Amino acid sequence: MIQVIEIEWSQTEKQIARQAFDKAYDREIRALIKEVQQQASQITELENLWLLHDFLSARRHEIDGKYDYRYSSLIFVFALLIKEGWLHKDELEGLNPDKRAKVAALSRM
């Protein structure tokens, strides 16, 4: 397993990480808002309201778990966000090459 738990983050890296993290979150939530708006606008059957609620509950749970801003988790978080398309690897420019290589390797798994 790739050793990432004890990585040090410089002040500059923390700023870059925070910006990248927030940018990905913003993108994912905005996409979700669009999807919810579309689903809501198409509800005609009563039970579809509860399906929309179930959908939102599941997505919220998943998103809450995924956006874990602990320095011991960030490498994994960034790898997943890149894999899912919410973050581009270029947006981690300024992190040290070792961190970026680990993120890139994990994002291909």
Add this chain to the structure above:
Amino acid sequence: MIQVIEIEWSQTEKQIARQAFDKAYDREIRALIKEVQQQASQITELENLWLLHDFLSARRHEIDGKYDYRYSSLIFVFALLIKEGWLHKDELEGLNPDKRAKVAALSRM
């Protein structure tokens, strides 16, 4: 306290009760769908998505608790639905006068 627990329901009354119950549920959910559609269409801030989810969770919980189709509960359920405007007392026509009087009395409390 008004004694309603052991009331007997005839087959005709059961049909009338079921129709009234379903009609009120239909109205309340359709109103909620409209409100959710309107709230969803107005989301611009990220956190408002989770406020919409909280709102739906609370309404679902309340509605699940309220629409309790047990014959021991129906008098109370109908009284509340009339009080809230989801049912009109005329829609209980065909239930025996004693039941209707109890519903009417409770709905004014």
